[in-house]
Amino acid sequence: MLPFLKIMVKNLLKGPSTDPFPFAPAKTPKRFRGCASHDESKCILCGICKHVCAAGAIQMRAAEDGSGVEYVLWHNSCVFCGMCAHYCPTGAVTMTDNWHLSHLAEEKYTFCETSFVAFGECSQCGARIQPRPQVIVDQLGTRSPDRFLLCPKCKRESQVKHATDKNLIQLREQQ
Amino acid sequence: MRNLINKLAPRSPWIYRLNAGSCNGCDVEMATAALIPRYDVERIGCKYCGSPRHADIVLISGPLTVRVRDKVLRVFDEIPHPKVTVGVGVCPVSGGCFRDGYSTGAPTDHYIPLDVIVPGCPPRPQAIIEGIVKALDVWRVRLTEATCCRS
Ligand code: SF4
Ligand code: SF4
Ligand code: SF4
Numbered sequence A: 001m002l003p004f005l006k007i008m009v010k011n012l013l014k015g016p017s018t019d020p021f022p023f024a025p026a027k028t029p030k031r032f033r034g035c036a037s038h039d040e041s042k043c044i045l046c047g048i049c050k051h052v053c054a055a056g057a058i059q060m061r062a063a064e065d066g067s068g069v070e071y072v073l074w075h076n077s078c079v080f081c082g083m084c085a086h087y088c089p090t091g092a093v094t095m096t097d098n099w100h101l102s103h104l105a106e107e108k109y110t111f112c113e114t115s116f117v118a119f120g121e122c123s124q125c126g127a128r129i130q131p132r133p134q135v136i137v138d139q140l141g142t143r144s145p146d147r148f149l150l151c152p153k154c155k156r157e158s159q160v161k162h163a164t165d166k167n168l169i170q171l172r173e174q175q
Numbered sequence B: 001m002r003n004l005i006n007k008l009a010p011r012s013p014w015i016y017r018l019n020a021g022s023c024n025g026c027d028v029e030m031a032t033a034a035l036i037p038r039y040d041v042e043r044i045g046c047k048y049c050g051s052p053r054h055a056d057i058v059l060i061s062g063p064l065t066v067r068v069r070d071k072v073l074r075v076f077d078e079i080p081h082p083k084v085t086v087g088v089g090v091c092p093v094s095g096g097c098f099r100d101g102y103s104t105g106a107p108t109d110h111y112i113p114l115d116v117i118v119p120g121c122p123p124r125p126q127a128i129i130e131g132i133v134k135a136l137d138v139w140r141v142r143l144t145e146a147t148c149c150r151s
Helices: A003-014 A048-052 A083-087 A134-140 A152-174 B002-011 B025-035 B069-078 B125-145
Strands: A036-038 A058-062 A068-074 A093-095 A112-118 B014-019 B057-061 B084-088 B116-118
Touching: A036 A068, A036 A112, A048 A058, A048 A083, A083 A093, B002 B125, B014 B025, B014 B069, B025 B057, B025 B084, B025 B125, B057 B125, B084 B125, B116 B125
Parallel strands: B014 B057, B057 B084, B084 B116
Antiparallel strands: A036 A093, A058 A068, A068 A112
8 A cells, every 4th residue: 555645544533733823722841931920029139130131131220219129021122041030049030931922013112021129128227138038038048037137237247246155155165 | 895805805914024134043933834734824814925015914033234224124115005014033123132233223113113023032933823813903904994004
């Protein structure tokens, strides 16, 4: 028998191979890099994502009243490289599997993801520090939770005090 | 008669691909959207055409480099009204990774009015098809209102 008949019958039984999109959801691989997404509840405003973004798709604008930072992610500039998600220390930026991004040109300047991240407060002197969301405290600040919430100055002082106390105890033990 | 044609026309648009200095990434995806049975842009009635004078929907890719600018604009003006322009990739809308480069001036949409934007670098073939479906809606409106992209 002609060999192509076998292939043809096999393919007929398999059904259409065309992706049904846009009339039905398309198949998306699990590790597909679609557009980036920012989760403000995890962001500590370190600015690494903005630093590594080659396309300049991330903007961080300080609010005028000094209460926080407006974080803007421009999907129309993003090249889906995934660097921001790779370098974000807290996992606040992730690459989603959303690639339904086509839009009308009128929405050009509104087609972005905007979120507001408020600054934190030093738990001792109340000075302005980077935000310390609870998720991050649970993740990174478990060794000394009280010191994790301090501003650099108070942290230094508390460390010096801690070290001096330790030295005094040692000296006393030696005597 | 005119109404009937206006109703039927958006069901079989001719697509024209205009490369405004793209890196070829988007062009490959556009070709993929047309050639591979898995995506198959022809199932929504579209067909790529070779001449700008036949085109209804223009897919533009690339940041409009200084070298091709005049040629691209000349070809673009040959496309009859009412044309619908689709910017494919981030290059036409923001310049993408070529932004502020020595060989590109302002991005494409400073010179050519875009109607639909499909961001991505490059966008997926399905995303391009989605953009074409959006462009068909724009075209339908344009036919009934008898407007063009410059009006
Ligand atoms: S994926 Fe790449 S281009 Fe997009 S925002 Fe992240 S770093 Fe920038
Ligand atoms: S999103 Fe991540 S990398 Fe960017 S500023 Fe926030 S914590 Fe830093
Ligand atoms: S959007 Fe990306 S893939 Fe498309 S032409 Fe520009 S650089 Fe190339």
